[in-house]
Amino acid sequence: MRSPLFVVLVVGMSMFLAACGGAATQTPTATAAPATITLNTNPNPPTAGDVELLFTVVDDQGQPVSGADFDVIADHTDMSGMTMHGKATDQGNGSYAIMTNFSMAGNWMLTVQVRKEALDFKQDIDLDIK
Numbered sequence: 001m002r003s004p005l006f007v008v009l010v011v012g013m014s015m016f017l018a019a020c021g022g023a024a025t026q027t028p029t030a031t032a033a034p035a036t037i038t039l040n041t042n043p044n045p046p047t048a049g050d051v052e053l054l055f056t057v058v059d060d061q062g063q064p065v066s067g068a069d070f071d072v073i074a075d076h077t078d079m080s081g082m083t084m085h086g087k088a089t090d091q092g093n094g095s096y097a098i099m100t101n102f103s104m105a106g107n108w109m110l111t112v113q114v115r116k117e118a119l120d121f122k123q124d125i126d127l128d129i130k
């Protein structure tokens with residue numbers, strides 16, 4: 001089990017990366033985290049309706065993690081009980097994609113979990129649907 005503090009630190013970093021707009025600024029840096037997951041969306045910024053979520057996973061050496069099981073939970077945190085769940089599919093080179101439909105704008109929380117061999121890493125990512 002990971003400590004809550006550890007998770008909070010990783011979430012902070014992912015929000016910073018997302019705030020930068022994400023796409024081309026993939027600069028892997030060595031951190032204490034076993035993996036780093038970054039999110040991109042299509043469209044960007046995401047709007048209510050169909051949104052493709054594009055994740056990139058790198059390990060603690062900045063190397064892409066491919067062939068993992070990639071679980072996605074999306075929770076509309078403005079309400080209770082509005083949750084979606086699915087698996088993102090491996091696109092190669094550490095990229096994973098899933099097509100979603102956000103039926104409501106507002107604050108959503110993505111909880112993503114990557115599992116491959118010894119790696120079992122969960123990360124929360126805030127998502128503001130316009």
Ligand SMILES: [Cu+2]
Nearest residue numbers: 076079082104
């Ligand atoms: Cu809702």
